[in-house]
Amino acid sequence: MSEPVTVDIPGLMWAAGCHVRVVRGTCMEPLIPDGSMIIIDPSRKPADGDVVVARIGNDPVLRILRRDPAIAEVILLAADQAQHDPIIIAPEDMQLEGTVSGVMTPASRFN
Numbered sequence: 001m002s003e004p005v006t007v008d009i010p011g012l013m014w015a016a017g018c019h020v021r022v023v024r025g026t027c028m029e030p031l032i033p034d035g036s037m038i039i040i041d042p043s044r045k046p047a048d049g050d051v052v053v054a055r056i057g058n059d060p061v062l063r064i065l066r067r068d069p070a071i072a073e074v075i076l077l078a079a080d081q082a083q084h085d086p087i088i089i090a091p092e093d094m095q096l097e098g099t100v101s102g103v104m105t106p107a108s109r110f111n
Helices: none
Strands: 018-024 039-043 051-056 059-066 075-078 088-089 095-104
Touching: 039 051
Parallel strands: none
Antiparallel strands: 018 039, 039 095, 051 059, 051 095, 059 075, 075 088
């Protein structure tokens, strides 16, 4: 995933404090294709099933957040493709960058 970039975003998709990243990789395809721009809202608390950007060490990862209320001490970060193993991690071992609030696929940016 890229470092944050600056782009013009429709106001309905944007809230104060949001930022944009360009997705690099295919683990979230077909939901979010490689090259898509994602809008990340750091103020929105993610719910189970939301797409999030989490930092594990220095690496940002884009995944679907899964929580099991019976096992509060771990979070599962799932890819959209079965061949990518889920990341099972304790909340204190990651930093949540934010919840994805919008996606602009490469095709939609040019239509």
